[in-house]
Amino acid sequence: MATESPLAGRHALITGGGTGIGAAAASQLNGAGARLSLLGRRLEPLQAVAESYGGSAIQCDVTDSGRIAAAFDEARAANGPIDLLIVNAGIAESAPFHKMTRESWDRIIATNLTAAFECSRAAIGDLLKSDNGRLVFVASVASLRGVPYASHYAASKHGLLGLMRSLAAEYAKTNLTVNAVCPGYVDTPMTDQSVARVSEITGRSEGDARTAITSMNASGRLVDPEAIGNIIAMLCLPVSRDINGAAITIDGGTSA
Numbered sequence: 001m002a003t004e005s006p007l008a009g010r011h012a013l014i015t016g017g018g019t020g021i022g023a024a025a026a027s028q029l030n031g032a033g034a035r036l037s038l039l040g041r042r043l044e045p046l047q048a049v050a051e052s053y054g055g056s057a058i059q060c061d062v063t064d065s066g067r068i069a070a071a072f073d074e075a076r077a078a079n080g081p082i083d084l085l086i087v088n089a090g091i092a093e094s095a096p097f098h099k100m101t102r103e104s105w106d107r108i109i110a111t112n113l114t115a116a117f118e119c120s121r122a123a124i125g126d127l128l129k130s131d132n133g134r135l136v137f138v139a140s141v142a143s144l145r146g147v148p149y150a151s152h153y154a155a156s157k158h159g160l161l162g163l164m165r166s167l168a169a170e171y172a173k174t175n176l177t178v179n180a181v182c183p184g185y186v187d188t189p190m191t192d193q194s195v196a197r198v199s200e201i202t203g204r205s206e207g208d209a210r211t212a213i214t215s216m217n218a219s220g221r222l223v224d225p226e227a228i229g230n231i232i233a234m235l236c237l238p239v240s241r242d243i244n245g246a247a248i249t250i251d252g253g254t255s256a
Helices: 020-031 043-053 065-079 102-129 151-170 189-202 206-214 225-236
Strands: 011-015 035-040 056-059 084-087 134-138 177-183 247-250
Touching: 011 020, 011 065, 011 102, 020 035, 020 043, 020 084, 020 225, 035 043, 035 065, 043 056, 056 065, 065 102, 084 102, 102 134, 102 151, 134 151, 134 225, 151 177, 151 247, 177 225, 225 247
Parallel strands: 011 035, 011 084, 035 056, 084 134, 134 177, 177 247
Antiparallel strands: none
């Protein structure tokens, strides 16, 4: 006899859901039975992923707090109260610190940290009412160590881990768990952009730049986004209720 999907009837909202880790999380969560709302700036990739899994594509710039509120309301109208929130939207830039601009700092912090606060705040009422509320932040190994030429990015990801741990402690006696995944370099468009930036800054070929970035993972390969999506889905399962405040590294052994 077939068993019920473990996340059947659950509404998962994923920011940055059109590509990379967000799209992989959508695949894994849908496979476990969740209904999907996918948010992002670019509607076309969101729609492509949403159509694959019967989800809702909602255009949203997560640095716009007013738009976040409206987009979350649209998601509720389509799929009901939010049970699972995956805060994945993020950007990366690089520059030597002495050349780093305030504009670049503000852009990184706004997208990677302030938006995480705003999205969490927009969903917290639903998450606390859910029988098994789940909040998962997509952080980075940059949450755990310093990163030369990306101090603003590392600062944003360290802050994200602090937010996660604080919420996990605050809501430990509720049905909500709050966790983070901390990937190394992942085979996503964001890494492609990092390769292009390294090539431009250093004058290396893109092939050499990609090799240099890939070698930063101890495994010598880029992390598969589906592996990260799988961990995100695992954290969302009802049986994972005792995993709270965890920062799970997925980097091929670099942090070992």
